[in-house]
Amino acid sequence: MPAGTAGNMAYPFYHMHSEGFWELVLRPGMESDLQQRPVTSMTRLRSVILGAKITQKLFQCITDNQCREQLRATLLHTYFSPDVQPILLRDASENQEAYEYSQRLLAAAEKAMPYAAAEDRPRQVRDQAFRKAVMSLYMHRCALCGIRMLTPDGHTIVEAAHIRPWSESKDDRPVNGMALCRLCHWSFDEGFMSVSKDYEVLVSPMARAEQNNPGVIMTLEHRPIFKPEEDHFIPDQACLSWHRRVVFKT
Ligand SMILES: [Zn+2]
Structure with missing residues (x-):
């Protein structure tokens, strides 16, 4: 080829x-x-x-x-x-490294072990590892709206979102993440949506301000989020509190 x-x-x-x-x-x-x-x-x-x-x-x-x-x-x-050969070799080694790192992230969360930020790892390895960990926990379902769609090739509608962005938190723990569809990811990052102390969806009043027509987003307000079954993988309230304080538009 x-x-x-x-x-x-x-x-x-x-x-x-x-x-x-x-x-x-x-x-x-x-x-x-x-x-x-x-x-x-x-x-x-x-x-x-x-x-x-x-x-x-x-x-x-x-x-x-x-x-x-x-x-x-x-x-x-x-x-x-x-x-093509050196490119494939590089990709294979990145995939391997990302897989190992994702397993470590999950194991650390499971055993409530301290987490050391992996700043020395290449960004593509970190991103892939965080994505693998979060996707496996949410099984490709959006935490906020519940949508789950996969193509036969495995393309998914959801993305792995950091609650506190990596640039600010250096935190790849799965509890600092959620699987979000593109609409919810954008709305979450822009502060139109957040998650309450009781793990319910919050929708900002700004979402319906002025010329906005938020559509389906309004129907999600106060609905419980979809979260991993096991307690140690559920989004961390300290991260969510930061999002409500700093990002959410009240
Ligand atoms: Zn969604």
Whole structure:
């Protein structure tokens, strides 16, 4: 694959299905459908294929660090152009670092351990880790309005929002975050929405001021927010209090 070509996760499953790494398990009656039309998207992949059964040999290989690294290098050199390879290696290492950092954020919250700001980490690693942690807690549901929408490719309507922005708080704890849809995220950051001491949605009187037509936002007022089930992941009242004091437009 040369540089500048858009790929998606469906390609390797389809195009490498005869390379001996795995066996695709088709949905019943989909054999002829697969022969007639190629798979070019995740939606199509999911509509014709149930899953992939990896071989015992591949399974053993990916559970071994050294073998896995060799496999990774071979795949990279075989299927990607030389100018793309270093970019993919960098992305893979960032993804790995972000995953580990997100696990640490969740573990620290779970055990109520002190949190050290990871200012030395690159911004993209921090952002990705915070996002991973918050998304897993809210399961892609907006904390304020409850909307949850995902595409077959895994694109989600919600974003991971800091309650106290990182620039000001240096705080990536999951309790300083909420998953918010774009409308609620913007409204929260602009101070049109906040969260009360009792975890209810607050809507600023400014939202309906002058030429505004806040629509659905007004129906959310005083409704309980959607929050993680476990107490140690629920938004921190100290962070929310800061938001009510500093950002919320009263
Ligand atoms: Zn929302």
